[in-house]
């Protein structure tokens with residue numbers, strides 16, 4: 388349906404060596420666009436890049452840490468040097484967590500928070516001049532946690548909620564410049580098996596198990612991101628569960644808190660059981 392809609396256009400997707408970012412890169416390629424892939428791990432990134440190149444797509448990669456502004460500037464410059472233009476930026480890179488606030492090391496809290504608000508802001512700022520030239524599209528990857536604060540995700544939720552404010556401010560500031568600003572509130576999504584998140588002390592641990600029915604595939608999420616950019620929509624809330632929880636939260640925040648707390652307690656018990664079986 389969206390075949391070749393991005394023909395002649397270039398997308399820069401942060402954190403696209405794996406996960407949702409990689410699926411989104413593939414979706415942009417299939418829609419005819421060229422893509423600059425990004426991540427910190429050069430080896431993983433080059434592997435993803437080679438995979439897409441082998442499929443015949445126009446992609447390049449640039450290892451850069453988007454928590455550092457100078458790296459964001461270099462990433463944008465390398466994109467322009469390689470492809471000559473920049474039409475879509477997806478700020479997808481993020482670090483997540485599974486830890487209760489009271490136990491968290493302050494430095495880890497800050498790292499998760501920064502990665503979910505400063506990194507997208509730095510990427511957007513560095514890319515703006517190029518996006519203004521093409522009257523392009525800036526897509527922030529938010530989360531259901533950016534609509535409802537979820538337990539064991541305080542810094543992540545705080546960062547993702549701040550992203551809504553950033554998107555709203557930029558949308559108004561950039562109206563006359565013709566740059567589209569959209570935000571995709573991604574719901575629970577199937578994770579790469581090797582995805583890791585921070586625990587309270589800063590160790591990288593597996594993500595908590597979720598029931599299959601709660602999750603969308605990475606491809607479904609990628610298609611929604613593509614549609615948001617193509618139709619220049621302000622926002623999209625993904626997954627039936629995400630839509631339901633958002634609607635419930637609007638009607639009754641107390642009922643939502645009760646439902647979320649119950650299901651997280653059940654998930655915590657399940658996870659403890661899995662850990663005990665494994666040890």
Ligand SMILES: NC(=O)c1ccc[n+]([C@@H]2O[C@H](COP(=O)([O-])OP(=O)(O)OC[C@H]3O[C@@H](n4cnc5c(N)ncnc54)[C@H](OP(=O)(O)O)[C@@H]3O)[C@@H](O)[C@H]2O)c1
Pocket residue numbers: 401402403404405406407408425426427428429431451452453454478479480481482483502506528529530531572573574575576577578579582583
């Ligand atoms: N999965 C879900 O259920 C879910 C739900 C809601 C929202 N989301 C959002 O969707 C997006 C993608 O999630 P995901 O599940 O695909 O995550 P993921 O599997 O952990 O992938 C994140 C990617 O970001 C890169 N990255 C992290 N920090 C970076 C940095 N400072 N600079 C450059 N790259 C960096 C990582 O690669 P390197 O390690 O090589 O840097 C990795 O490729 C995130 O914004 C997340 O918040 C996901």
